[in-house]
């Protein structure tokens with residue numbers, strides 16, 4: 001058991017308010033990821049939970065007990081940092097054993113704990129080596145091992161993979177996911193600025209911005225139902241496109257006249273009286289596909305980037321229009337300088353008014369249900385809805401694959 005509850009938590013350094021009104025309940029066994037722009041207070045929040053930083057407002061409870069003034073060593077928490085900070089003159093085993101020795105554990109207890117951590121982290125062959133004889137990934141595993149030997153109820157990770165190269169990051173990320181799976185009742189809070197880590201590791205993601213929490217939710221909930229433009233553009237890469245326009249027809253389905261003269265129909269409800277409302281239509285690059293029919297965007301391709309599995313098309317990079325990015329599956333060549341008409345599924349578009357999603361205007365929308373991706377349903381997902389709500393036929397010049405049926 002290790003439930004954490006933060007109530008109205010705030011942090012200021014003198015006159016500088018770094019965090020305010022942080023309300024968050026973390027359930028025992030959850031994997032929580034904090035994301036947000038650099039300097040938004042992710043490390044500060046983690047360090048306050050660890051007890052390394054004084055909480056200047058509000059309360060932190062662990063399992064119902066207020067922890068604000070409890071020293072770090074008595075919180076049942078272990079923290080893993082970006083810099084592994086291993087003792088260079090100590091072996092892997094001694095590095096992991098250090099805190100246990102300080103705590104006065106017996107030789108047998110220490111051996112058992114370090115053996116176990118070594119097995120869990122595939123470090124058994126390296127227990128007698130010095131850190132300098134290890135790769136970066138192995139060193140970070142030793143740093144995680146130092147946390148594991150203490151068998152904490154709560155693990156805190158502050159960008160633990162940032163110092164690793166790309167391939168090692170992926171491998172170590174998967175190891176962390178497996179580690180979590182091997183201890184389902186342990187709570188983990190993980191800070192990262194890496195989208196993939198956040199999306200793949202988290203049960204729930206906490207998006208921090210402007211000193212507060214912008215949104216908390218399952219990764220795909222944030223992806224599919226962002227509460228505001230900030231979250232919409234922070235989650236997903238390249239960022240969601242925002243096309244300015246105004247509402248011209250309301251109802252369960254809203255029609256938007258875009259500034260460029262085109263129209264879009266979106267399955268976000270609006271009500272009588274919303275006609276004329278200024279909105280931004282949100283469309284993810286990967287949700288766009290080309291069409292000969294009704295387009296929500298039309299433009300000349302300025303630049304293409306072929307990444308192999310996808311091709312990115314850039315429009316308006318010379319600031320004639322709002323810059324738009326589209327991500328089309330596969331390799332597409334010869335599109336530079338071509339005129340392209342693009343559309344998206346009405347279910348895959350978002351509406352924002354003054355930065356806030358209209359979906360949340362009357363409070364939280366109905367419980368989140370995952371929507372399968374439009375172009376190709378991934379294995380195990382339900383096939384995407386056919387794109388025939390408007391009788392529109394997908395007959396574009398660049399044909400994406402249809403839904404897997």
Ligand SMILES: Nc1ncnc2c1ncn2[C@@H]1O[C@H](COP(=O)(O)OP(=O)(O)O)[C@@H](O)[C@H]1O
Pocket residue numbers: 013016018036037038039040041042043044045
């Ligand atoms: N000891 C300190 N004194 C004053 N300001 C600090 C101190 N530590 C952090 N800050 C400020 O708090 C903000 C949040 O920092 P941090 O939590 O490290 O951000 P993040 O981890 O999200 O990049 C930053 O603007 C930083 O300058």
Ligand SMILES: [Mg+2]
Pocket residue numbers: 042043044
């Ligand atoms: Mg930080």
